[in-house]
Amino acid sequence: MGHKGLTADETVPAGGPARAVTLHDVAREAGVAVSTVSRALSNPERVGARTRERVQAVARRMDYRPNRIAQALPRGRTQMLALLVSDITNPHNFGLVRGAEAQASAAGFLLVLGDTQGSPELESDHVCRLSSVVDGFVLASSRLPDADLLQLQGRRSVVLFNREVDGFPSVVTDSVGGSRQIVEHLAALGHRSIAYLAGPSDAWADGVRWRALSSHAEDAGIEIARLGPFSPTVDHGSVAADVGLSSGATALVAFNDLLAIGVLRRLERRGVDVPGEVSVAGYDDIFGSDFCHPPLTTVTSPVEQAGRAVIDLLLGARSARPGLVLPADLRVRESSGPAPSTTIP
Amino acid sequence: MGHKGLTADETVPAGGPARAVTLHDVAREAGVAVSTVSRALSNPERVGARTRERVQAVARRMDYRPNRIAQALPRGRTQMLALLVSDITNPHNFGLVRGAEAQASAAGFLLVLGDTQGSPELESDHVCRLSSVVDGFVLASSRLPDADLLQLQGRRSVVLFNREVDGFPSVVTDSVGGSRQIVEHLAALGHRSIAYLAGPSDAWADGVRWRALSSHAEDAGIEIARLGPFSPTVDHGSVAADVGLSSGATALVAFNDLLAIGVLRRLERRGVDVPGEVSVAGYDDIFGSDFCHPPLTTVTSPVEQAGRAVIDLLLGARSARPGLVLPADLRVRESSGPAPSTTIP
DNA sequence: GTGAAAGCGCTAACAA
C-alpha cells in the first residue's frame, strides 16, 4: 500500500496516516505510568477512583483508541472470528452471514469472511491464513476432510454449520425432517416416483438429504432415483431439469433452491407445465423462492437464527452443547401439485 | 493444512489450543538467529543459499506458520481490509463481496466484513473498531457525513463504492447513464408521466438517480414526481407500489431492485396488470430480477468487477484509477411496456 | 494503588 499522494496535500500533516494516540501518550499527558492507564481502561476497579477519573478523562479528551493488534499479542486473543462459506453468492448464506455478523459484533468481535467456493483446497487455504488471526472458526457447509477438521480443532475452536462430525459443536437445519415432509407431501399428492437432483457429493447436506429422502420414499413405497451430481447453481438447473425430466419421475427434488430455481426456469422455457406435468421442490427457502415462477415448494429454516447460534456456540465454548438442530419446515407453494393422472397407462 | 504432528508433546485437544510453532523454535532447531529465519522466509535473497535452504526446510518440516498479528505490530500493516456494506442481505452486494473477497485474497489480504444496516452510527462504529485492525476500508454506499470520511482518510486509505466525494478514490456504477436509458426507454414507449420511488435520502445513489431521471425527463418533456423515501427492501415495496399507483403515473421507477420486486409483488396481488396498466423499472439487476413476475426491466452493471476494482484501488494497483465509473446498461424485460393508450382522455 | 519491567512473536536497523 505504498500508495501515498492520496491525501498528502490537505487534511493530513504530510507523511501518511496520522499517528494514532497510544497508551504512552495518554500516560504522559495524565502523568501516570502506562500500566496505570491500561488498568484504568480495562480493569477500572483496580485503580484508585481519583486516578481512574482523571485517566479516563484524558483518554477521552485525546480520543484514545486501543490498538487491537497490540492488545491481541500479549493476550493471545484477537477478538476476531472467521466465517467460511462455500458460496457467498448463495442467498441462503445471506441470513447466516448477517446473523453471525450481528452476534459477533454485539459481543465485541469482528467477523472475517471467507468464500471457499466449494473447494476443500481453498477452504484449507483460508483456514491456514486465518488461524493466527482469529479466535475461532465457523465452517459452513465445510468440505474439509474429518482429519483436517480434527487437526484444526487442536488449534482453534471450531463450530460447524450444516455438517455434523463427532466431537464438534454444530448447528444444522433439520434436513431429515424436511426431507420427510417433502416425501409425505409428494406421496399425498399421488406421486409414485421421485428424482433427487443431487448436489456436490462432498457436501454433507447432500448425503443427509439423499438418505432421508430415499429412506422415507421406501417407507412410503415410492420409487426414488438419485441423479447428478450437479453444481448447486441456477445455471446448472438447466441440465438438471433435462436429466430429471427424462428420468420419467413425476416429482423433482433438488439439492437446494438455487438448483431448483434453475430447474424451474428451464422447465418453463421448455414449455413443461409445473406442477401439471412435473412437481418441483427444493431446500433452503432462499430469497427469490417465493417469487420465482411458479413459486417454489421448499424446506425453510431460520438461517439468521442459525448465524447467531453458531457464534454463541463459538463464544460459549464451555456451554457448547454440540449438535443444535434447527427446525425445518416444508413451505408448500405452487411448484408442487397432484401427480399427473395419466401416469398409469 | 499441511502436516500433522504440531509438536513433540501432543496434538490432542486437551486443555487449550496447542502452542503454535514460533520463529524462535525454528531458529533453535536450525541453529541460527531468529532474524536469519525471518529473512530466510520473507527476504530470501538476503540470506546465503545454504542457510536459506536449511532454514526453509526446517520451517517446512516443523510446519511453521508466521503469526500475522505479531508480524503486523512492527510492520504497522495487518494485511487486512474492511468492506462495509449497508445491507449484507441485498443480493446486489453479493457480487461486490465476492469480487472483493477474491481480489483481496489473491493479494494475500484478509477481508473483514461489516454490515452497517444503512445506519451512519453503526457505520461509524464499525470504522472505529476496525481502524486499528485493517489497512484500508471499502465503504459501499456509505452514509457517513463527508467530514467523518475526511477524518477517517487521515488515518487509513479509503475507497468508496457507489458514492463520490471530492478527493476520494471511488468506483461507481453509471447511474446517470442508466437513468437516461430508463427515461429514453419509457419515453419511447409513450409514457408521459413517471413516478420515482425514492430510496433513503442519505444514500448518495438516491440523489444521483433522482437528479439524472428528472433532468432527462425534463429534456424529454415528461412529467416526473419523486415519491417516498422508502426503505429499499422487498417488504416496503407494498407501500411504494400503492403510493406510486395512486400518483397516476404510468411508469414506476424504483430506487433499486429490492424495492422494485416488492412493488411488482404488490401490484400482482392487487391485480394490477404490469406492464399493461403500469410499467416498472429498477436498478442493480440483482439475483431474482430475471425470474420475478414479470421479469424486471432494470439497470445492470458488473458488480463483481466493481468488487475487484475497489480492492485494486485500495491496494494502489496502477491499473486502477480514482473515479472509476463502471458501465450501466438498461436490461429491458417484461415489466415495462407501452403506456396505456387510454391515458389521453 | 501505582510503577517498573518483562515479555507477546516478529521486524529491522545496526554491528560484526
Next chain:
DNA sequence: TTGTTAGCGCTTTCAC
C-alpha cells in the same frame, strides 16, 4: 551473510 538488539503497543506479574 549473519547475529545482536531495540522496539511495535499493550498486558501483566511483581515490587514498592
